[in-house]
Amino acid sequence: MxxxxxxxxxxxxxxxxxxxxxxxxxxxxxxxxxxxxxxxxxxxxxxxxxxxxxxxxxxxxxxxxxxxxxxxxxxxxxxxxxxxxxxxxxxxxxxxxxxxxxxxxxxxxxxxxxxxxxEGVSRPTIAAMYPTVKGLRLLLDVGANLEVRPEMLVQFAQMGKIFVSEIMDIEDPQVGLLNVGEEEEKGTGVLKEAYKELQALPDFVGNVEGRDIFSAEADIFLCDGLVGNILLKFGESIPDALNTFVKKGIQQLELGAEEAQLVGKVLKASLAEFDSDRIGGVPFLxxxxxxxxxxxxxxxxxxxxxxxxxxxxxxxxxxxxxxxxxx
Amino acid sequence: MxxxxxxxxxxxxxxxxxxxxxxxxxxxxxxxxxxxxxxxxxxxxxxxxxxxxxxxxxxxxxxxxxxxxxxxxxxxxxxxxxxxxxxxxxxxxxxxxxxxxxxxxxxxxxxxxxxxxxEGVSRPTIAAMYPTVKGLRLLLDVGANLEVRPEMLVQFAQMGKIFVSEIMDIEDPQVGLLNVGEEEEKGTGVLKEAYKELQALPDFVGNVEGRDIFSAEADIFLCDGLVGNILLKFGESIPDALNTFVKKGIQQLELGAEEAQLVGKVLKASLAEFDSDRIGGVPFLxxxxxxxxxxxxxxxxxxxxxxxxxxxxxxxxxxxxxxxxxx
Structure with missing residues (x-):
């Protein structure tokens, strides 16, 4: 090849x-x-x-x-x-x-x-593999389509499902629509209509919220490219920010050099999921x-x-x- | 009172x-x-x-x-x-x-x-105090206005500035517009127009990205309520998620109980900024x-x-x- x-x-x-x-x-x-x-x-x-x-x-x-x-x-x-x-x-x-x-x-x-x-694709999308406590999950769109129509979100879900099951080896991936609340009537007009249309997909779990990403309440998180891009870059900033937060914690507790080193080692191991080297890249679907x-x-x-x-x-x-x- | x-x-x-x-x-x-x-x-x-x-x-x-x-x-x-x-x-x-x-x-x-x-307010807004490495900063809107017009974002900035300087004790707070890139021409039509209108404010630092929140590149982060609500709830989920990530790290490194306890203590101290007890509540401005x-x-x-x-x-x-x- x-x-x-x-x-x-x-x-x-x-x-x-x-x-x-x-x-x-x-x-x-x-x-x-x-x-x-x-x-x-x-x-x-x-x-x-x-x-x-x-x-x-x-x-x-x-x-x-x-x-x-x-x-x-x-x-x-x-x-x-x-x-x-x-x-x-x-x-x-x-x-x-x-x-x-x-x-x-x-x-x-x-x-x-x-x-x-x-054939049949309305708009190509950029997807990102996102760290969660259960391993990488898919977030899309992350910047190719800053504004979306409901039917675009449905296609993102369908394309995402193929990628997640074939490439990320997650069986029967569940699809969640990122929204401000779980109830069907929440969100913008686009999100409400998308909720209705997504119900045709057997693996749609409904609306999910910001707090449901890290806990992987879905395997595929659907959003417009503005939300996705901001979340993607925010996620990328977490390891550095945490190192800073933890440095402050170490100072506050007045730990010795050896203890601080141990904490640093644990933090590094813990944040391996965030390692963009491992993630590699994102596909255009x-x-x-x-x-x-x-x-x-x-x-x-x-x-x-x-x-x-x-x-x-x-x-x-x-x-x-x-x-x-x-x- | x-x-x-x-x-x-x-x-x-x-x-x-x-x-x-x-x-x-x-x-x-x-x-x-x-x-x-x-x-x-x-x-x-x-x-x-x-x-x-x-x-x-x-x-x-x-x-x-x-x-x-x-x-x-x-x-x-x-x-x-x-x-x-x-x-x-x-x-x-x-x-x-x-x-x-x-x-x-x-x-x-x-x-x-x-x-x-x-008097003069087009739309009230909910603002949230958001943890950053420099302390709490203001994120708004976080859910009262899922869709915004450019002039609404300008008013959010003006209201946010009063709250941040008077209540959060940050002098001359800097305003950033959350976007997918720093350049003026980035983003949706609403964001491009908002960028232009925000330039009339002396403390507007331009577009900021998802990676600029934790590092507090601005003191006030402007966004629509969809982006803000998802970011707010995502932020609230970080401490629990991190505890899970760190538990995995501890297991992987096969630490003893005492070492694990030390790491837990440091993590707790490090994430004090995320403590919603300390933050208290959010104002309707x-x-x-x-x-x-x-x-x-x-x-x-x-x-x-x-x-x-x-x-x-x-x-x-x-x-x-x-x-x-x-x-």
């Missing part, structure tokens, strides 16, 4: 994409990776590593899309960027998936415009292809996990299953 | 409102409390305590508004409930504030309909009166703090200051 990897995106390119790709090749014998980006910098990074040259190829893509660049304009004007070339390769059938830690908006725009939508995007700060491990998750999406034919589920 | 207290609201009435009121009387010599609810159950609870009978009065209000009752209907049909009678007393000038741990929606409805809006609502599970300490915060709102004339700031 050939997967294209953006070697010119994220905060630590080409180093992290190159290292992550080599790690993925080591884990998956049938994998071939094509690295996209400026040839010279990729080759320079590659020269530091040992790898199977037959399975790690470089495709020159000199244009750089910066992290803060306007997505639509970048995609239009930078045809020779890693993102546009990579999605173009994917569209042409030269690879099975594209993985990037670069500009999320640009990857979303390129994926939507170039790959197109899957609903586009006619497999397109995974990671955090700008993605480590080699995160890139490796994104590649392996993308491969899993291909192996499990999730797009065919999404199209079938929407019929 | 006379403050009316709902002794028939919340999960633990009349015990907690009665105990909290007595504690408040002990701390504030010039305070008189009127307890509202069914006379017999209040008197029975009072008989268990010692208190200054001159300063703790009972006003019979036999109707009970349940926690899950439809607010508008409850307010209409239960004229002799603690909430409707208490707000009625406040409207008639017989007390300076009303405090309740009961049905939030009913209190909001009664406050809005009976007290009316302050924009109504022509002082109306504070607490969590249904409010402890005596929480009720006491709500009463003292309400008294502070009266002492600081925050409503006059709100009216002046909106002119």
């Amino acid at each position: 050939i997967i294209a990897v953006d070697a010119a995106g994220g905060d630590y390119y080409p180093e992290n994409p190159v290292k992550g790709s080599i790690q993925a090749l080591d884990e998956m014998a049938e994998l071939t990776v094509v690295l996209l980006g400026p040839e010279d910098i990729i080759e320079q990074e590659l020269s530091k590593h040992e790898y199977d040259e037959q399975r790690l190829l470089v495709q020159h893509a000199p244009d750089i899309i910066e992290m803060d660049e306007s997505p639509a304009q970048a995609v239009k004007s930078k045809q020779n960027s890693s993102i546009v070339s990579g999605i173009g390769m994917h569209k042409a059938g030269k690879c099975k998936a594209f993985v990037s830690a670069g500009n999320t908006g640009a990857l979303l725009a390129a994926s939507t415009f170039l790959l197109g939508k899957l 609903g586009v006619d292809g497999v397109s995974m995007v990671g955090h700008g700060s993605s480590s080699p491990l995160a890139i490796k996990n994104m590649i392996l998750n993308a491969a899993k999406c291909v192996d499990h034919n999730i797009n065919e299953k999404i199209v079938a589920s929407l019929k | 006379i403050i009316a207290v709902d002794a028939a609201g919340g999960d633990y009435y009349p015990e907690n409102p009665v105990k909290g009121s007595i504690q408040a009387l002990d701390e504030m010599a010039e305070l008189t409390v009127v307890l509202l609810g069914p006379e017999d159950i209040i008197e029975q609870e009072l008989s268990k305590h010692e208190y200054d009978e001159q300063r703790l009065l009972v006003q019979h209000a036999p109707d009970i508004i349940e926690m899950d009752e439809s607010p508008a209907q409850a307010v209409k049909s239960k004229q002799n409930s603690s909430i409707v009678s208490g707000i009625g007393m406040h409207k008639a000038g017989k007390c300076k504030a009303f405090v309740s741990a009961g049905n939030t929606g009913a209190l909001l409805a009664a406050s809005t309909f009976l007290l009316g809006k302050l 924009g109504v022509d009166g002082v109306s504070m609502v607490g969590h249904g599970s409010s402890s005596p300490l929480a009720i006491k703090n709500m009463i003292l915060n309400a008294a502070k709102c009266v002492d600081h004339n925050i409503n006059e200051k709100i009216v002046a700031s909106l002119k």
